[in-house]
Structure formats: structure tokens, C-alpha cells
Amino acid sequence: MTMTSSKDWSAAQYLKFEAERTQPARDLLSRVPLTTPARIIDLGCGPANSTKVLSTRFPQARITGLDSSHDMIAKAKTVLPTSDFHVADLNTWTTDEKVDLFFSNAVFQWLKPDERIAVIKRLLAPQEKGTVFALQVPNNLSEPSHVLMGEAAAAGPWAAKLDGVQREGFQSPQELYDLVKPFAGEVHIFETSYYHSLESHEAVVEWVKGTGLRPFVDPLDEDEKRGFLEEYLRRLRGAYPVSVDGRVLLKYPRLFMVAVK
Ligand SMILES: C[S@@+](CC[C@H](N)C(=O)[O-])C[C@H]1O[C@@H](n2cnc3c(N)ncnc32)[C@H](O)[C@@H]1O
Structure with a gap:
């Protein structure tokens, strides 16, 4: 199994680190070369963290948030009642x-x-010159936080159930550029850790x-889940030192793309 599971995303769990998760949305938006966009779509809006950033920067814009999770959309509607949100x-999804x-x-x-490139192309290619497609993705599959998930998955009685589970890596900057440039005037790519x-x-x-x-x-039952999380935590303790203040520094690389039609 790869990609998202059939279980729904949890807005409450996601929001535990709201400030840290929202900073990349601010950084991405700071690179969008638009001053007064009238129409904005927040693709995969989650609990409206990113939608709030958009509506604060562009209060005049009509903003729609889309997400496949019912829980996220329910939360988003309570957070930002002035925007419109749909599952x-x-x-x-497409638009005329x-x-x-x-x-x-x-x-x-x-x-x-x-599918990633197909979605970008389906939405951006029919738009007028000047439309912007801005995205940010974690680029952290080589970080201990993610490598150790795979190692812990292979190291217990749950191994058969978790065989093959792993998100597929994102396109490299060169691949992304080469795949998007044919239908965009400009493609800007950058990385931040x-x-x-x-x-x-x-x-x-x-x-x-x-x-x-x-x-x-x-995919795990409650006992397996507990065992797997203990194994993962044990491995994290070995990989991340304790900082001078007793905290733990989590490195988190992210990849950004701003394409202009
Ligand atoms: C990490 S959250 C990001 C939420 C928000 N954009 C933010 O900045 O906090 C990822 C979101 O993508 C949504 N998602 C994943 N696959 C999707 C799909 N195929 N269509 C729509 N939303 C999807 C999930 O439901 C989840 O809310």
C-alpha cells in the first residue's frame, strides 16, 4: 500500500503544530508575484491554516478551499466562515x-x-497568461524521521502488514521544471530546511x-500500533540528540514551486 490510507485525516492531530506547519505557507505566498488576485483556490486546504494566510494577505479575493477529507472541511468551515469550502x-476536480x-x-x-503533474496541467494549462500555480511539499523522505518509520515497520510482528508502505518521493527540481515548463511561462523552484x-x-x-x-x-490494530510506535520512538531517540535546552531539533526540508502561466 502507498499514499493515503482510506482512513480520514484528523484536523485535531494536524493542528497540534499549527504554527510550524503554517510557516511554509507564508513563505510560499511571499514568492507569489500577484498584488490583487480576485479568485484563489486553496487546493488541499486542510483545516484552513493555508486559507487563513491567503485571506489575510488578499482580503479582497474570493477564496475557495478544497479538501478530500470531510473532517478537515468541517473544521475549515468553523475557522473561516467567510470563505467557501468543499469536499x-x-x-x-476541475474548473471553467x-x-x-x-x-x-x-x-x-x-x-x-x-497524478501530481496531471493535476497541475489540467488546472493551469487552460488559464490565461499570468495565472499562478504555487505549491510546497515536504522533501523529507531521507530524514531520520521518515527513514526510521520504514525501519521500525520492518522490525516487528507488524512487518507483513506494513510491507511496501512508504510515500513515493517527490519529483526532483529538474524533473519538476521539465514537466511543468511546457505549459507555464515561468517556473521558479526553491528549497528551504x-x-x-x-x-x-x-x-x-x-x-x-x-x-x-x-x-x-x-493498518495496525491497537496492540500493533502501540508496539510499532514504541519501536519508532526508540529509534528516534538514537538518531536525534537532546539539545542544550532539553528539546529536540527536527530538521524538515521542503520544496517550493511557483509557476506562472
Ligand atoms: C498536510 S495537510 C495540508 C493542509 C493545509 N494546506 C495547510 O497548509 O495546513 C494535507 C491535506 O491534503 C488533503 N489531501 C490529500 N490528498 C488529497 C486529494 N487527493 N484531494 C484533495 N485533498 C487531499 C488532506 O486531506 C489534508 O487535509
Whole structure:
């Protein structure tokens, strides 16, 4: 099994690290070359963290948030009642409207590799010159936080159930450029590594529980889940030192793309 599991995303778990998860959305938006976009779509809006960033920067814009998770959309509607939110799957959603900005923070890594480019092309190619498609994805599959998920998955009685579970890596910057440039006037790509100071190794587990760990724990029963998480935590303690203040520094590389039609 790869990609998202059938279980729904949890807004509450995701929001435990709201400030850290929202900073990349701010950084991505700071690179969007638009001053007064009228129409914005937040693709994979989650609990509206990214939508709030958009509506604060562009209060005049009409903003729609889309997400495949009912729990996320229910939460988003309570957070930002002035925007409009719908349950929708990016793999099939499309629009005939003129859109100024497609914005997507931490979503496209969950789509299958060939679907990612297909979605960007389906939405951006029919738009007028000047429309922007901005996305950010974690680029952390080589970090201990993620490598150790795979190692812990192979190291217990749950191994057969978790055989083959792993998100597929994102396109390299060169691949992304070559795949998007044929239907965009400009493609800007950049990377940033964040270093999040988290309270403890347990907090690292809580962080990834809201995202990358989900495909590993979702297939397990309660006993297996407990065993797997203990094994993962034991490995994290070996990989991440304790900082001078007793906290743990989690390195988190992210990849950004701003394409202009
Ligand atoms: C890590 S969250 C990002 C939420 C928000 N953009 C933010 O900046 O905090 C990823 C979101 O992508 C959504 N998602 C994953 N696959 C999707 C798909 N195929 N179509 C729509 N949403 C999807 C998930 O439900 C989840 O809410």
C-alpha cells in the first residue's frame, strides 16, 4: 500500500503544530508575484491554516478551499466562515472559471507521482497568461524521521502488514521544471530546511502522526500500533540528540514551486 490510507485525516492531530506547519505557507505566498488576485483556490486546504494566510494577505479575493477529507472541511468551515469550502478530490476536480492563484501547501506529496503533474496541467494549462500555480511539499523522505518509520515497520510482528508502505518521493527540481515548463511561462523552484525545536522525542512522534506516519499506523490494530510506535520512538531517540535546552531539533526540508502561466 502507498499514499493515503482510506482512513480520514484528523484536523485535531494536524493542528497540534499549527504554527510550524503554517510557516511554509507564508513563505510560499511571499514568492507569489500577484498584488490583487480576485479568485484563489486553496487546493488541499486542510483545516484552513493555508486559507487563513491567503485571506489575510488578499482580503479582497474570493477564496475557495478544497479538501478530500470531510473532517478537515468541517473544521475549515468553523475557522473561516467567510470563505467557501468543499469536499473534493484533486485527482478529478476541475474548473471553467478564471482563477488568478492556485495555492497548495503540503498536499501534492500525497498524490501519485504522475497524478501530481496531471493535476497541475489540467488546472493551469487552460488559464490565461499570468495565472499562478504555487505549491510546497515536504522533501523529507531521507530524514531520520521518515527513514526510521520504514525501519521500525520492518522490525516487528507488524512487518507483513506494513510491507511496501512508504510515500513515493517527490519529483526532483529538474524533473519538476521539465514537466511543468511546457505549459507555464515561468517556473521558479526553491528549497528551504526548517529546524523545528520540539519539546521531546515524543513530540516528534506526535508531529508525524498527523501526516507521514498515518499510512504506517492506520493498518495496525491497537496492540500493533502501540508496539510499532514504541519501536519508532526508540529509534528516534538514537538518531536525534537532546539539545542544550532539553528539546529536540527536527530538521524538515521542503520544496517550493511557483509557476506562472
Ligand atoms: C498536510 S495537510 C495540508 C493542509 C493545509 N494546506 C495547510 O497548509 O495546513 C494535507 C491535506 O491534503 C488533503 N489531501 C490529500 N490528498 C488529497 C486529494 N487527493 N484531494 C484533495 N485533498 C487531499 C488532506 O486531506 C489534508 O487535509
